[in-house]
Amino acid sequence: MNEALSASCRTTCPYCGVGCGVLAADNGDGPSVTGDPDHPANAGRLCVKGASLHETLGAEGRLTRPMVNGQAVSWETALSRVSDAIRQSTASHGPESVGLYLSGQLLTEDYYVANKLAKGYIRTPHVDTNSRLCMSSAVAAHKRAFGADAVPGCYEDLELADMLVLVGSNTAWNHPILYQRMKAAHRDGRRVVVIDPRRTATSELADLHLSLRPGTDTHLFNGLLAALERRGVLDQAYLDAHCDGSESALAAARQSAPDEVSVAQACDLLPEDVTRFFDWFAATDRTVTVFSQGVNQAANGTDKGNAIINCHLATGRIGRAGATPFSVTGQPNAMGGREVGGLANTLAAHMDYGRPDHIARVARFWGVTELADGPGHKAVDLFDAVLRGDIQVLWIMATNPAVSLPDSERVREALRRCPTVIVSDCIANTDTTAYADILLPATGWGEKDGTVTNSERRISRQRAFLPPTGEARPDWWIISAVGRALGHERAFGYECPADVFREHAALTAEGNQDGSTRPLCLSGLMDLTNDDYDQLAPVQWPVTPAAASGIGRLFADGRFATDNGRAQLIAVTPEGPVQRPDDDWPLVVNSGRLRDQWHTMTRTGRAPRLWQHRAEPFIEVHPMDLLRFGVEEGALARLSGPHGAFVGRVRRSDQQRPGEVFVPIHWNQQFASEALASSLIAPVVDPVSGQPESKHGMATMAPVATQWEARLLCRPNASRRWHAEHWSRVPLPGCDSWWLAGEQAVDWGSEVGRWLGGEPQVAMSDPACGRYRAARFHEGRLMGVLLVEPANGDFPALDWLAECFTRERLTEEERRSLLAARDVSLPDTGPVVCSCFQVGEKQIEAAVADGIESVEGLGQTLKCGTNCGSCIPELKAFLVAETG
Ligand SMILES: Nc1nc2c(c(=O)[nH]1)N[C@H]1C(S)=C(S)[C@@H](COP(=O)(O)OP(=O)(O)OC[C@H]3O[C@@H](n4cnc5c(=O)[nH]c(N)nc54)[C@H](O)[C@@H]3O)O[C@H]1N2
Numbered sequence: 001m002n003e004a005l006s007a008s009c010r011t012t013c014p015y016c017g018v019g020c021g022v023l024a025a026d027n028g029d030g031p032s033v034t035g036d037p038d039h040p041a042n043a044g045r046l047c048v049k050g051a052s053l054h055e056t057l058g059a060e061g062r063l064t065r066p067m068v069n070g071q072a073v074s075w076e077t078a079l080s081r082v083s084d085a086i087r088q089s090t091a092s093h094g095p096e097s098v099g100l101y102l103s104g105q106l107l108t109e110d111y112y113v114a115n116k117l118a119k120g121y122i123r124t125p126h127v128d129t130n131s132r133l134c135m136s137s138a139v140a141a142h143k144r145a146f147g148a149d150a151v152p153g154c155y156e157d158l159e160l161a162d163m164l165v166l167v168g169s170n171t172a173w174n175h176p177i178l179y180q181r182m183k184a185a186h187r188d189g190r191r192v193v194v195i196d197p198r199r200t201a202t203s204e205l206a207d208l209h210l211s212l213r214p215g216t217d218t219h220l221f222n223g224l225l226a227a228l229e230r231r232g233v234l235d236q237a238y239l240d241a242h243c244d245g246s247e248s249a250l251a252a253a254r255q256s257a258p259d260e261v262s263v264a265q266a267c268d269l270l271p272e273d274v275t276r277f278f279d280w281f282a283a284t285d286r287t288v289t290v291f292s293q294g295v296n297q298a299a300n301g302t303d304k305g306n307a308i309i310n311c312h313l314a315t316g317r318i319g320r321a322g323a324t325p326f327s328v329t330g331q332p333n334a335m336g337g338r339e340v341g342g343l344a345n346t347l348a349a350h351m352d353y354g355r356p357d358h359i360a361r362v363a364r365f366w367g368v369t370e371l372a373d374g375p376g377h378k379a380v381d382l383f384d385a386v387l388r389g390d391i392q393v394l395w396i397m398a399t400n401p402a403v404s405l406p407d408s409e410r411v412r413e414a415l416r417r418c419p420t421v422i423v424s425d426c427i428a429n430t431d432t433t434a435y436a437d438i439l440l441p442a443t444g445w446g447e448k449d450g451t452v453t454n455s456e457r458r459i460s461r462q463r464a465f466l467p468p469t470g471e472a473r474p475d476w477w478i479i480s481a482v483g484r485a486l487g488h489e490r491a492f493g494y495e496c497p498a499d500v501f502r503e504h505a506a507l508t509a510e511g512n513q514d515g516s517t518r519p520l521c522l523s524g525l526m527d528l529t530n531d532d533y534d535q536l537a538p539v540q541w542p543v544t545p546a547a548a549s550g551i552g553r554l555f556a557d558g559r560f561a562t563d564n565g566r567a568q569l570i571a572v573t574p575e576g577p578v579q580r581p582d583d584d585w586p587l588v589v590n591s592g593r594l595r596d597q598w599h600t601m602t603r604t605g606r607a608p609r610l611w612q613h614r615a616e617p618f619i620e621v622h623p624m625d626l627l628r629f630g631v632e633e634g635a636l637a638r639l640s641g642p643h644g645a646f647v648g649r650v651r652r653s654d655q656q657r658p659g660e661v662f663v664p665i666h667w668n669q670q671f672a673s674e675a676l677a678s679s680l681i682a683p684v685v686d687p688v689s690g691q692p693e694s695k696h697g698m699a700t701m702a703p704v705a706t707q708w709e710a711r712l713l714c715r716p717n718a719s720r721r722w723h724a725e726h727w728s729r730v731p732l733p734g735c736d737s738w739w740l741a742g743e744q745a746v747d748w749g750s751e752v753g754r755w756l757g758g759e760p761q762v763a764m765s766d767p768a769c770g771r772y773r774a775a776r777f778h779e780g781r782l783m784g785v786l787l788v789e790p791a792n793g794d795f796p797a798l799d800w801l802a803e804c805f806t807r808e809r810l811t812e813e814e815r816r817s818l819l820a821a822r823d824v825s826l827p828d829t830g831p832v833v834c835s836c837f838q839v840g841e842k843q844i845e846a847a848v849a850d851g852i853e854s855v856e857g858l859g860q861t862l863k864c865g866t867n868c869g870s871c872i873p874e875l876k877a878f879l880v881a882e883t884g
């Protein structure tokens with residue numbers, strides 16, 4: 001398994017679907033990463049998450065041994081417990097009592113084997129994936145329009161386009177390297193339109209931002225389709241030659257969105273903005289429309305996708321340079337999972353349950369007489385089946401459903417009730433591993449080998465450059481071992497990921513050698529030797545003998561993957577969100593991502609510098625809603641909805657619409673007392689795709705009455721003898737940094753020992769203003785620091801204090817500085833704004849006060865913003881604040 005180990009290796013970033021190439025090395029003084037200049041996705045650049053990958057490695061917090069009921073066991077025992085549970089459940093309740101819940105963060109090889117084991121050998125169709133929460137509406141829209149789940153365009157199109165339309169997509173934070181490529185390609189006359197209820201960092205690039213009412217994208221794009229017809233710019237020849245359904249789609253568009261004024265009303269936009277968008281779109285042949293979760297995570301997400309694709313088909317803007325609809329994928333291998341049939345309603349190699357010939361082909365290829373009868377349960381239904389007791393053995397891999405599925409409490413109840421929960425993860429303590437009966441340690445990034453497919457269909461290798469941590473094993477190995485333990489020696493006799501890859505590639509070519517039946521064809525890769533596989537350079541599928549180096553754009557000849565080769569326009573009737581605000585829950589809850597964290601923070605939470613951007617759960621609130629709900633900027637507030645609550649710090653934001661709040665999805669019970677976005681989301685799904693409506697929860701909001709707030713820095717794993725109603729935690733090297741707030745007054749002088757794990761050596765008390773500070777050390781080593789302020793009080797930056805925990809002994813000078821929370825002999829630079837170069841707020845303010853007027857100027861003086869560029873919007877805000 002470790003043969004591929006090398007001092008330096010070419011691999012791929014395990015975060016977002018951009019799929020950047022990374023050069024990773026382990027030179028003895030710890031791992032390091034840089035962007036791979038030869039990878040076509042990023043040409044050497046990395047965003048701050050990619051550039052911090054080396055900080056997320058290391059054994060701390062890893063799951064290192066298989067565990068059964070909390071006891072470490074051998075692999076042999078763990079594997080037999082898993083196979084026994086599956087065998088017994090199958091014998092007593094039928095194979096459908098077993099469920100698998102997979103993830104777009106598995107490698108293609110892991111995913112392929114899991115799907116084969118479930119659908120082919122355990123014979124349960126109930127294998128779904130977190131891609132259901134992510135891409136399933138885009139998948140469904142692609143299949144309806146093109147006959148296959150194939151992304152037509154490529155990254156180059158983002159640069160070639162004369163107009164970019166970004167719909168529900170905050171690429172500046174979530175696909176940063178694509179954003180940088182789009183930005184770098186900016187030129188006179190090129191236009192960018194951002195369509196998002198919120199103004200985001202991405203809106204910086206926009207010539208026009210449409211803050212539409214959430215959920216009304218179908219109105220807008222139906223309106224656009226009708227407007228294109230009115231302006232006489234439909235490509236009738238293309239429609240005649242290559243498409244079906246245009247008449248009914250146009251009729252639905254005209255009927256639901258007859259003119260700009262009606263569209264503006266439905267979407268709550270200015271008619272002149274709508275007209276401008278329609279005019280620009282009509283006039284710009286080379287247009288790319290990018291979409292992601294603002295489109296997909298809706299009760300009508302599939303329709304939203306098709307409403308967008310309709311406009312591209314109707315203008316023939318597809319399969320051409322700089323002209324395509326473009327669903328950008330979220331997870332590093334969302335695409336790979338779709339390719340191997342990880343979704344419960346699909347089969348491997350883009351084949352389908354709806355086609356008896358496909359079912360027969362896959363069964364034959366796998367050497368089984370029949371496949372599980374499908375389709376199986378989609379994610380939300382899968383957990384309902386667990387709750388009902390229909391599923392008795394649930395195996396979760398590489399996803400954290402207790403956090404990410406809607407109505408978290410219901411999911412947790414399902415996990416509590418399920419007789420056997422198996423979790424494969426790299427991390428020991430997550431909200432989901434807490435419910436596991438059997439825990440299987442998986443190798444993580446840097447330790448595992450295989451392939452991933454990015455948003456532009458490009459397959460890249462992830463390569464190992466580190467040995468496995470503890471007894472961790474690659475996911476494909478674990479699943480294959482269970483397959484063998486179930487008696488399927490031959491079907492799961494893989495010795496390396498290349499064995500799996502060849503089989504997967506061969507299945508894509510079954511009845512499809514030249515890719516003419518299904519676009520997903522890897523016939524050109526099915527005979528790779530192990531060496532070829534190790535050397536595999538990034539390549540875009542399809543890869544066939546005729547196109548050995550892959551194909552950048554699909555459907556260039558106007559032939560689609562439907563039975564008659566014609567694309568399908570879909571008649572879309574606009575329907576609003578299902579979770580609608582009412583008197584009890586008057587606010588719309590929008591949820592999404594932050595620049596520097598990845599999902600449930602199991603990995604990015606380990607990199608100290610990724611906490612500098614945002615360190616606490618928060619709620620973004622429009623100024624009008626501050627007044628309406630009586631909450632204050634900087635204070636804590638509680639959002640309560642029908643399924644749960646969320647407590648976060650109020651951030652005033654006029655970047656969003658009144659009546660709507662935004663919460664981050666990242667916090668969970670490992671990091672905060674009560675800050676699960678998914679508690680505010682009902683399990684409402686799109687009827688076609690089954691994707692949850694995660695962007696449109698509902699809630700009411702009220703202030704949280706606190707008496708005090710505190711920051712507590714203490715050694716990790718220090719016993720927690722204190723109680724605070726509200727907490728959140730930032731793990732740092734050498735200490736945990738806790739943000740605390742309490743509803744009951746505390747007599748700090750007498751209780752401090754409980755908080756610091758012993759009596760402090762230095763303390764300072766100012767009861768008149770509710771301030772208390774104390775620090776404890778042991779043999780010169782700092783053990784804990786407590787800073788208390790009245791509710792909503794200001795705290796100093798904690799960077800210097802946190803540093804002190806990394807030292808073996810404090811100097812006398814440092815001890816004296818502890819209660820000031822900074823080295824009193826050095827200037828205070830304030831909270832960090834530019835993570836790459838560690839430039840603080842106060843330095844930037846000083847530079848601006850000295851007359852620097854541009855981001856470039858700040859970059860020249862302080863270097864801030866000159867690496868990944870993701871702090872540039874914030875730098876601009878400093879410039880505006882000063883000058884405006
Ligand atoms: N930093 C970071 N990057 C990531 C991830 C991460 O966790 N952190 N996760 C990755 C994954 S898996 C994914 S799926 C992608 C997601 O990438 P994005 O889709 O960009 O992410 P989100 O922030 O979830 O949502 C995008 C936007 O949709 C908007 N929106 C909400 N409702 C509507 C609506 O009705 N219409 C429109 N037009 N817009 C709406 C929101 O205001 C939000 O700004 O990011 C990937 N990249």
Ligand SMILES: Nc1nc2c(c(=O)[nH]1)N[C@H]1C(S)=C(S)[C@@H](COP(=O)(O)OP(=O)(O)OC[C@H]3O[C@@H](n4cnc5c(=O)[nH]c(N)nc54)[C@H](O)[C@@H]3O)O[C@H]1N2
Binds near residue numbers: 131424
């Ligand atoms: N309210 C709301 N909910 C959402 C969203 C939203 O916008 N709003 N977005 C949705 C979307 S788009 C997504 S993609 C999901 C993401 O949600 P999840 O998939 O639940 O989140 P992650 O934190 O990425 O979970 C991945 C887990 O796999 C582990 N892991 C990492 N690498 C490996 C590996 O190689 N092998 C194994 N076995 N384990 C590994 C990690 O430690 C972690 O525990 O959240 C969804 N939920």
Ligand code: SF4
Binds near residue numbers: 048049176
């Ligand atoms: S843009 Fe995405 S793939 Fe590239 S470095 Fe950043 S997180 Fe990784």
Ligand SMILES: [Mo]
Binds near residue numbers: 133134135330331
């Ligand atoms: Mo996602």
